[in-house]
Structures are given as C-alpha cells and as structure tokens.
Amino acid sequence: MHDGAEPVARPIPEHVGIIMDGNGRWAKQRGLPRIAGHEAGTENIRRITTRAAEIGIRYLTLWAFSTENWRRPREEVDGILNILAHAIESETQELHRQGARLRHIGSLEGLSPDLCASIRSAIKLTRDNTRITLTLAFNYGGRAEIVNAIQAIINEGIPASDVTEELIDAHLFTADMPDPDLIVRTSGEFRTSNFLIWQAAYAEYVFSPVLWPDFGPDDLDNAVTEYGQRDRRFGGLTDSQPVQPARV
16 A cells, blocks of 8 residues: 555656546446546545655646536536535635645536535635646546637737737646646546547656555556656757667
C-alpha cells in the first residue's frame, strides 16, 4: 500500500492532465448503477490530488464533465451535477488546508445558480494557495474553448494579420497556466477526446488500463515514471541524435 513517502523518478512534470474515464464500467463490474461509479470517481479526486502535490506536480487538471456529456440520460446528468455540488461542499475545506488552489475551466452555462455560486466561492477561498493548482474541467470541450478564444479575438477587433499562437494562448481558459507536460487517460481507452487539444500539442500521453475509481497514487507514480523515461524533442532533436548528412 502506498504510504506517500516514496520518491518518484525525476523529472516530475509541472502540469498533468487526467481524463478520468471508466466510472460507468467500474459500477457495471460491481452490479451497481452508473451513478455509483461517478460517486466513487469523485471520491478519488482528493487522493490523487494529495499524491500529486507530494511528488511536486504544480498543476493538476482533471476532466470531470465534457460538453458532450449533456447528451447522456437526464437522470445521469442530474446525478453528476448533484455529486459535483456535494463534492465542492465537502472537499473544499480539506483541499484548502492542503494548500490547493481550485480552478474551473469550461462554461458555467446550464448549471444551477447555487452550484455556480459554490464553484465561485471555492475558487475565491483558495485563490492564494500555491502548493498545487487543481483545475476541474467541467462542461468543457477543447474545440469549444478554441471557438471561444477566436470569438473573443474577433470581438476585440484584432486584425487577422496580428493573430499568433501566443495571442490564441492568451485567450484560452488556461491562459495563466503552463501547457500540460503529461496527459493520462484511465480505463484503457486510446482517445484524446477533445481534452486540451490546443495545449497538449507536445504533451506526452500515458494510457492506463485502470478504471478511474481504482486509479491510485501508485498508478499516478507509474505514469510519472513513464513520463520521465520519454525523450521530449518538441519537433527537434536531442543532443544524442545528431543530424545525419544527406545522401548524394
């Protein structure tokens, strides 16, 4: 069992994003309703956030609910929203005590006024914390985020000739955060599913077979260790890979 005291191989990614997948299958395997899987998955957030802070991850972004998830049965959507509301109420103080700064990316449209108020209150309470930034991507989609950024640029009257990657970066929800170094998807699926698609252009991906509710500190450590073994070149070459002369 993980005791939280063991070191993890360096380097540690500064920003890790996790696609929290597998809640429904976790519940099905146990003969439980799908909503029980979402409850178990939500309860796992504090455990993973705690471990991330212990090993030095500065930014942790968790995808909790996508813009496409509204297509699910209304009963399941309402259940997820209720779980989120309860989690914010029950977990914020403990995360605050641990030095976590809470953030939200995505749209608050469609959420109840009480839930919106709870989210804003949690963000305000923890805004000065510096140990780790925990961002919940809720009602979030990567394409919608890019569309939102482009609309904002147009509304500001910025000419097309002045549009740069840096300008688009500045209009994204994540404008004041570093791009993710590592994206982890749980449950054995091999898809990026519209998550941080602009920001993750050069991220390393780790696909874990573990369903999210069972994804523990050791699994996070394993993903970080695998990341540390990758050779990140950002489109270039490392010193160990000299350019070969062209054949004539």
